[in-house]
Every structure is written in C-alpha cells, then in structure tokens.
Amino acid sequence: MPELPEVETVRRQLEPRLPGRTVVEAGSHPSAKFTPATEVTDATFASMGRRGKFLLLSTTDDRELVVHLGMTGQLRFGGPDPQLDDPYLRAWWRLDDRTTLEFADVRRFGRLRVVPAGDYRTIPTLAVAGPEPWDPELTGRRFHAAVKASKRAIKTQLLSQRPVAGVGNIYADEALWAAEINPKVTRLGEDRAARLLDEVRAALERGLDGGGTTLRDYRNVEGGTGENQHRLAAYGRAGLPCLRCGTVLTSEVIDARTTTWCPACQRR
DNA sequence: GTACGGCCCTGTTAGC
C-alpha cells in the first residue's frame, strides 16, 4: 500500500511529464471520491508536490488536485484515449499532448479532491498532518513533545500522521523494530523518541531507495514494482525469526492494523 | 479535545 516512499516515487515520475500539460477532457467513476476529477477540466498543471501520503498537483489557476492513492490506487499515462474498458479505472484526464493520465484503483480506497492552493480544511488528515520526515525543524525534541502529548500507543500515533507525516503500517513496523521499541508503549523518553525518529527516517529512505514496497498492488507511474519488500525486517514476518535475535516475531491487531514485532528485543 | 469502533471496498486465501 502506498506510503510516503511510494507516493514520492510517483511524484518524481510525474514531475517531468505533467507540468505544463492542459486537461482537455476528464471523466470519473460516479463515486464522490472520484468525481472531483472533472473540476480540473481546462486547467494546466504546474508543480508536482507531496505532503505525507497525499499528492498535490497544482494548477496554474491556483488550485490543487489532491490525490490519495489509498490502498490500491495507481496513476499511469496512457495513449490518446482512456482505457474505459478497465473496470478499475476511476478517473482520467485527457491531456493536450495526446496522452491520458489515468487513476486506477481496485478497492476504491483512494480519493481525489480539488481545493484552492494550500487550503486543506476539507481534508482532515492533511489539515492536521505533522511535519515532513526531513523537515529540518523536526528535531528529536519536537518529535518527543508531539508523542508525549498523546496517551495512545506509539504505533497508533505514528499512523495518525500527527507526530510526522507519511508513515503507514509497513514503515511504522519497520521503524519500531529498528528502534527496538514495543508498538504498544504509550510513553517514550526523549532519547528513545529521537532514536525512533531516526529510524522512521531511515526506514522511509530505504523505501525510497528501493523505489517503494510492492506487496501486491503498488505500481509506479511506469508500471514498475518497488524492491523494498525484499528488505523488510518486521512487517509481514510474523512467525519468522527476528533478524536481530532469532526470537519468533509476534503479531497483533493494534488500531485495526496488523502489527508485527519482536517480543524479545522490543520488550515493553 | 481525545479515544474508539465501524465503515468503505474487492481480490486473495484459508477452511470446510
């Protein structure tokens, strides 16, 4: 599922192709999640941005097409005509260079929204998202303060996007494993919080370096898969030996997400 | 303000 590294990989692939292109026609699936696609008809794309797991495709008329890939969303370029026979095509934008940008999404967890540039009041998670992982103002101390403000389990906090933006289930489990922190802990000292922030950054960097994590559905704009799935130490490895100490990894549902950790080196 | 449960979705897999 697309988290920050996957979304950033997509953004980087849109960057050389979409800015400057004008939408000559657009269409969508009837669900309200996708109908905003047509609001950018006649608009010209400008810069390609990203905030957490949201793609922010700005237009020259000071708006933004906000794209969340959800679980199975995929942006891709096609020929002059959209592939309307694809049952999973949810939105499409015919461009002025005789190509089409398509948004396919099997499970319809993705969503589109068009907003005035920078105005995210109608997108709750984006409106309250914490700093980007590599924001220079995000220090260990600031991250600790953000975590300390809530009494919820650290895993839940990471998924909330508030202490830091862009972390999903995979990279949360990987970062907690690397930092040797139990996902259920509700209190972290400043040193441990700083280490966790370091490991969040490292996990995301590994993901970016590998072009994302493809467990099943994720594809980049070129249709390629990521490689990071081969480097995972915790996520999806329940029942297998810990790569650090050999103890069998355990898993449990936390915040409605399967969470995997080492009961020995990630003690509470 | 915060916490929590339920819902949206559909392909895949496990179990009978």
Next chain:
DNA sequence: TGCTAACAGGGCCGTA
C-alpha cells in the same frame, strides 16, 4: 471442486 468466511488497511465519521 466449489462455496463461504476471513483478511488486508488509510481515512473518515459518529459516538462516548
């Protein structure tokens, strides 16, 4: 072999 149920989970919303 074929059917059914469980499972995967990011974001949002209603309720407490």
